[in-house]
Amino acid sequence: MAEEFEPKIVAFLCKWCSSAGSDLAGVSRMQYPPNVVPIQVMCSGSVSPLYIFNAFKKGADGVLVSGCHPGDCHYIEGNYYARRRIALVKELLEFVGLEPERFQMSWVSAAEGTKYTEVIKDFVDVLKPLGPQSHLRREQ
């Protein structure tokens, strides 16, 4: 039997909320699939569209950007800029034909270990039937 497709997910987590939330998931021993490799950034507002395009080019099957809920940003308003920027990137990627499910954004607070776990589980579930991302991926 062929091995089940395991999507590769790159997750940009802000240091103060989402990374802390994923830490909490760990502390609470919640379980989620190991498909996601987190990259801690200072703030979701620091995630450049280049990072997202680059992750897809390098073969990510899904990319997640996660930050603090509106109003909770450690840097006061970085996540508001992120929200606007990511909306534009998402629209663009869908317009050029990337499956919309492959690029997601979430708000995960430091207290939301459960939510982080669910976000990752659902992300993996939705990516599995899509198969490998080849649309933006570098030719092998």
Add this chain to the structure above:
Amino acid sequence: MVNLDELKKEAKRVLEDGKVKYVIGYVKSKASNMAAPAFVTDPEEIENLIWDPTCVQNLTKFIVDEKKRKAQQKKPDTRPVAVVSKGCDSRAINVLLQEKYIERDDVFILGVACEDLGVIDEKKLAQKLKGKRFGELTFDDKKNVVATTTDGTVKVPVKEVLAERCVECQANTPLIYDVFLGEEDRRKPDAPFASVEKMESLSNKERGAFWQEQLSKCVRCYACRSTCPMCYCDECVVDTINFAVTPDTTAQEKALRIKWIERASTKSENFGYHLVRAIHLVGRCIDCGECERVCPLDIPIRFLNKKLEKTAKELFDYEPGMDTEKPALVASFKDEDPEEFIR
């Protein structure tokens, strides 16, 4: 109607007064049916200027050029340059002002109204003429383009061969100018995003296939980048070499320069280039459509910019180049910005 003599008179006046360094306008091209940009320093040569629907180029690009040239000169002539500016081109000037790239005093704007016309699309004209090869183009006073073909002259209403950008134009009258010529006509198109909406109505898969095909044609001649007045970065993400070297730049810093996009014109790199270009222009592209016109491979790149223009309008009520005082689209936010897409 823009009175060409009036335009020449104004251009000549500022040139003769020594008020401007030179006048950037349009002249007839020997090589092409479309006009060519001209840089006039001699008042006598003002006579060669033309204004008709072949004046396709966005001359704002040459204001950027002038700024770069001045930066290289030891004792630059600081007088402004005069530029003939269509409505869309004037929005580009606005963006440059908004981004503090130029000062208002750097440029003397000879605003020309497109009124109910615009510029023509050579390809549409070719289709109208059903493959008949055409030579010189002239325009009669009934707003027809008169083409000389192998079978004599053919008249086509300009409106039927207008460039798509003009059909969907949001500013057919200059928003900023020192001299204004023609009739002010602030019409708004009925369907400013019709072409994008058509693309949007396709399935995600169909769009994917469409772009796979289109972008794989790209030879990365960077004409789209080069013609864009908003692409004024000294160093572009696709450049393979670091231009920002200073005496203290270390070899390691040079070596570590990221190649976000490789030079190979392969599919993934072409996608990378065009995605970055589009996102870089979001909230800045004023839809002069030149990127698409100049593309030798006819890649419909304007779609990408237009799509984001539509998104910015719909989601954030932002229109580029309309207000020079506002913070840029991505350098601002509203509390009520949509977030339904965020989990």
Add this chain to the structure above:
Amino acid sequence: MDKILEKKSLTNWLKKLTGYDVYAPVLKDDLWNYEIISDGDNLELDYLNTVQAPKKFIFPQVENLLDFGSSDEGTPEITETLPQPNPTVILGVRPCDGKAVILQDLVFGGEFTDPYYWNRRNATYLVGLTCNTPPSPNCFCTSVDGSPHSQEGLDILLTDLGTKYFVEALTDKGRKLVSAGQALFKAPTAKDKKDLEQVKTGSEKKIKRQIKNLKKVPPKLKDMFDSPLWDEEAMSCLRCGICTFLCPTCHCFDISDEVTSSLPLKGHRIRTWDTCQFPDFTMHSSGHNPRPDKASRLRQRMLHKFQYFVEIHKKYQCTGCGRCVSLCPVGIDIIEVLDKVRDYG
């Protein structure tokens, strides 16, 4: 070897070319480009010239030179990746583009032969087509020692004689292609030969654009390195690569390494087209660029084509295809520039 091929037999001939990839001009989205064709049924050879010259088949925009990497133990591994292309027939090549291949041969051959180039070159069969009417209003082949029926660089030259093609098989490669469909070819009659001559002579006269006395240009250029003419002519230049990338004779390239994985290290060394029009062309790692502005880049293009190349190879590095003229977004016209150079001073 001269033959006659009825137009209706063209398809049958192409079908006989088994084992070859056959490319022909195809109109798509208002543009002519060489596409691989499965049969010749809808073949249209009365076409405006293709946007891209057949140069891309022999000197592709991206050529993988070698793959590199390291094993888990850190030993470097290098694999040369010489191309082994299928025999490829390109049908309908315009004589200017055929001649351009000869000019490329001079660059990639000679003292240092380039195996990547020659592997592709030797596998490519160029079937040319006389331009009965110029395929572009900006054609000027006759001014640069070419003609609309030039045989240079071609393996076969087809000339449209109405219902049939006059087939001139010019090389062994060409004769091989003809013999693949031998039965379809007839010997030309005397009238055919006369018609051929007439078409050819007529075709030359239809070339409208001319550069008079081009031979005066190369010596003139020698003294024009610091001329202000370049500044004037380059004012409207956008610094894009259209003129050079679409030029059938431009051959500048750049070599770069693409790292695809850092653990374990993997990547390719690739050769890509480069152009004197880009700001990073000849940029030194110190930050200095001997060609810092667009004037010096336009000059480089002119000097390379009409001075340096002439000095080395005794030929103009231009075949008069007119692509750079027609496609320049701001109407910079090489003919006009050369006229000005000739009359300068």
Add this chain to the structure above:
Amino acid sequence: MKKRTGVFVCHCGINIAGTVDVKKVADKLNKHAGVDHAEDYVYMCSDPGQKRIEEAIKEKNLDNIVVACCSPNLHETTFRNAAKAAGINEFQCEIANIREQCSWVHKDMDKATVKAEKITVSAVERVRQNESLEPIGIPVTRRALVVGGGIAGIQAALDMANTGFEVVLVERSPSIGGHMIQLSETFPTLDCSQCILTPKMVEVSKHPKIKLMVYSEVQEITGYVGNFKAKILKKPTFVTDACTLCDECTRVCPVVQSNEFDLGLTGRKAIYIPFAQAIPALYTLDITGCPGLMPIACGKCADVCDPGAIDFDMKPEIVEEEIGAIVLATGYDLYGKEEMAEYGYGKYADVMDGLQFERLLSASGPTQGKVLRPSDHKEPKEVVFIQCAGSRDPEIHCAYCSKICCMYTAKHAMLYKHKVHDGQAYIFYIDIRSGGKNYEEFVQRTTEEDGVLYLRGKVSKIFEENGKIKVWGTDTLIGKPVEIDADLVVLAMAMRPSEGADKLARTFKVAVDKDGFLAEAHPKLKPVESVTAGIFYAGAVQAPKDIPEAVAQASGAAAKAIGILSQERLFHSPMVAKVVKNLCTGCNMCVDVCPYDAISLEDGKAVVNDVLCEGCGTCSATCLRAAISVKNVTPQQIYEMIDASVGG
């Protein structure tokens, strides 16, 4: 020059090693290009573990290290100190979190090991491009600003002033004292509120280190921790220092306005002193009621003022103060009339809120402490208290618990019974929350000794009929509807941030939570800190609190502020933004997005003030020219980390 990297993989007992094959990770990293040393150990954070790291750095001449262990929030400092002890810069140490983000959340050993490898390689690629940085030192202005003159602000100001630091205390109303000065008695001891607060108010006014600015508001804050600049607006009182407090002016003033101190239960003149013990004891002319400051129109007060203390030409004044630390203590307001219309609040005179009832009970109140209802000044015999009026009601009101209402309602009922022996008090409640020293005993006393009737349930309808306030509700314990013909209804209104808290948050660049209270930097470990360094919270500005909690937090905030003020210099994270000048075109976008105003344009190029920059990197994602990035989280580093995360 080639950099030498060391990797240290921690087992964390079985916490990591139970799910991740740590030996395999160390092996893999040993083979990774540029890694010169990789080892695993059972507890890297232990003394022997740290020693191993230090020795490896020295022996193998390592330039930088990665410790693959728990979350950087836990031991980053530990290992950075170890790196420093071994002689390399602390920023040459990065943490790969393979516990919280890997071993604890996965079970499949193979997959978890692969992921741990990726996380570690990612950290290696990052650290290899880290710059060695030194914390940025900044001098400190050794003065504090306290905003809000309630009990929390008073306490914080006094604590700091008594330690020897100058304090500027800004209060927007004409007197300090806040809500506490309006209270009658305080639970659970029934101390007289004014008796315990006024000595502190006097102490503030007399304190040589405290500069008291009442009737003032902070308009703008610039600068950064240790070096803030405040612009404070002093509103004109139109009464000068010459005032002798003779009170003649109020006698002649023809304008009567609602008295804020009595929450509208009484009136006051347009020229007034807020209350008898007001600090400072100063008259204020309220121009909202005064007929236009036109001596021709009225001017009666000026006519009778012997010392000539009325100055109609007094202008607003902007005072600039330099301070090093800030305590925000702007307190709370009660939920308003508009929001609680369903309980007839604002419609019926005899439906009042808790603070108004405090005034009724207070000896200094409108009735001198007699419980008389507003409509007819009769003693109410049946009084209904309704708890959670607006609190714990996520559908239409506030989701949160206002915390103090259970206790003050019990107090209200008890004090009512003490004054009206034959009256009956009913309390509708959802739960009784009486956590706190002697609180539960206090509630017990209310029911047992004072016979207050607690009814568990919500009130469904309140309306007036025949001079009575009809209260319909349900007693959910017996499951029956209850109807009470009440004489007076007291609503324990939800507490919410005082008016203008949102503006305050913007002025001071601190965050607000979903309810509008100011958000603390960490809910557990940084409860008095704001997200902006050097700004602290005291009292109900952060969340509903009772007096002892507000006082405790105020002292905590004061201690935190003193922690800053007592330093010669402060140190700030050096992970700040850096501009590549050649690439910058001066488009101003980074300036627009910077939440800290840390970037400005100088000669058309962006310049970062290292001291203000918090390193969020929003500028870096916004910059179109890649001309600005945050040190040690540069795009180059992220690029490599993406590679490591996807690769393989």
